[in-house]
Amino acid sequence: MGRSPCCEKVGLKKGPWTPEEDQKLLAYIEEHGHGSWRALPAKAGLQRCGKSCRLRWTNYLRPDIKRGKFSLQEEQTIIQLHALLGNRWSAIATHLPKRTDNEIKNYWNTHLKKRLTKMGIDPVTHKPKTNALGSGTGNPKDAANLSHMAQWESARLEAEARLVRESKLLVSSNNNNNPLVSHQLGSASAHQFLPKAAAVPPCLDVLKAWQGAWLTKPTNNNNNTNNNIMACMMAMDDLESPTSTLNFPDHSGSATATVTTNFAVQAAVGFGVDSLDDHHHDQNNTMSLQDIAFGCTDNASAWFVEGFRTGNNIENVTTTTITSTTSTNSVHGLANIMEGFADVFGYNSVNDDQPNSSADGGEEGGNNGGSDGSCAGASGIFEENKSYWNSILNLVNASPTGSPVF
DNA sequence: AAATTCTACAACCGCCGCAGG
DNA sequence: GCCTGCGGCGGTTGTAGAATT
Numbered sequence: 001m002g003r004s005p006c007c008e009k010v011g012l013k014k015g016p017w018t019p020e021e022d023q024k025l026l027a028y029i030e031e032h033g034h035g036s037w038r039a040l041p042a043k044a045g046l047q048r049c050g051k052s053c054r055l056r057w058t059n060y061l062r063p064d065i066k067r068g069k070f071s072l073q074e075e076q077t078i079i080q081l082h083a084l085l086g087n088r089w090s091a092i093a094t095h096l097p098k099r100t101d102n103e104i105k106n107y108w109n110t111h112l113k114k115r116l117t118k119m120g121i122d123p124v125t126h127k128p129k130t131n132a133l134g135s136g137t138g139n140p141k142d143a144a145n146l147s148h149m150a151q152w153e154s155a156r157l158e159a160e161a162r163l164v165r166e167s168k169l170l171v172s173s174n175n176n177n178n179p180l181v182s183h184q185l186g187s188a189s190a191h192q193f194l195p196k197a198a199a200v201p202p203c204l205d206v207l208k209a210w211q212g213a214w215l216t217k218p219t220n221n222n223n224n225t226n227n228n229i230m231a232c233m234m235a236m237d238d239l240e241s242p243t244s245t246l247n248f249p250d251h252s253g254s255a256t257a258t259v260t261t262n263f264a265v266q267a268a269v270g271f272g273v274d275s276l277d278d279h280h281h282d283q284n285n286t287m288s289l290q291d292i293a294f295g296c297t298d299n300a301s302a303w304f305v306e307g308f309r310t311g312n313n314i315e316n317v318t319t320t321t322i323t324s325t326t327s328t329n330s331v332h333g334l335a336n337i338m339e340g341f342a343d344v345f346g347y348n349s350v351n352d353d354q355p356n357s358s359a360d361g362g363e364e365g366g367n368n369g370g371s372d373g374s375c376a377g378a379s380g381i382f383e384e385n386k387s388y389w390n391s392i393l394n395l396v397n398a399s400p401t402g403s404p405v406f
Numbered sequence: 407a408a409a410t411t412c413t414a415c416a417a418c419c420g421c422c423g424c425a426g427g
Numbered sequence: 428g429c430c431t432g433c434g435g436c437g438g439t440t441g442t443a444g445a446a447t448t
Contacts, residue, residue: 054434058435
């Protein structure tokens, strides 16, 4: 047996709201609050059902609604969150202040979905469509780029699956003392971050920043590139200003890369670990309780995070040969990030990617026992994946609005 | 200028989960 | 445990205006 209608519909008005109706609804709610939506229309003198009133209020009349064009940052967030959450518009909306789920849903359906499709990306899976592989230029480099993208996407989906599992656990347990959740909440309101699975994975912000670093790679052996990488990482580590951005001056004077400063948190969550605290995984090649608690399940995530954590100490490091002469941390930071990429991309060519017996974190490139003392293999991975970063940036640049699409 | 098609988005519909009786 | 009502959600439709033919 079907449910009875939410209210008596005979004689009730449907369709677009008139300014007079809006005014009645606004005036009533401002004075009395909405209370029971079912009872509201009669009290407010409206020939509408309660459900219609509620929708009109939540999607249009509410004073804390931002209307108008979506910003680049908002578009980015929607796409990234959609990759994680699918069509869970209300969950996505909690991460876009002052935007309603209905508005986001409409924007996705009318703009973003079409744009992704045009670019040969399946808007449901967020993967390149199979025919896109065959419709390229025929250039082997293009195929290689797409292959890299597929590898990245695979890693991303793996992280996504983990996030969803974590989210269910966190939400169901409602554990406010969870160090990961409490750390990330900081002084912000909880609804901006929960469910945790909706946290933004690493994406184009960092890719752009890294691209910026690589674009300015010097031909001689000065430290410009290192400065850019260091600036990038320092920005990533700036957890105090999660919504601000930082510009990286291009030392050649031709370009600017921008990265959101809360990337460290985003990246860490994207890979299932806590950004500041979880760096124990690689110390002795076993999972610490802390790692497990934070959902750190593989070397890649631990390496990534350790790299971000220590990366802001990078000094005297070149991108082609990494040696440690003064600061082990400076080497470990970059080395760990490279190891993270190596792990994610499934490379086996890193010269020295095995944990050492010494308790130095196990990264190569330092003065640790058993190491070959260089990071040449890891930097090679950086070089090889430049094609990937370039392909991503090409996609960004190909978008008419500059909206990042992956 | 009129007809048609396209686009954007407001609004509706049906289903679901939850709480209270 | 079952029933009922409410609020919320996501899919879909309706409509107005813009663009195109």
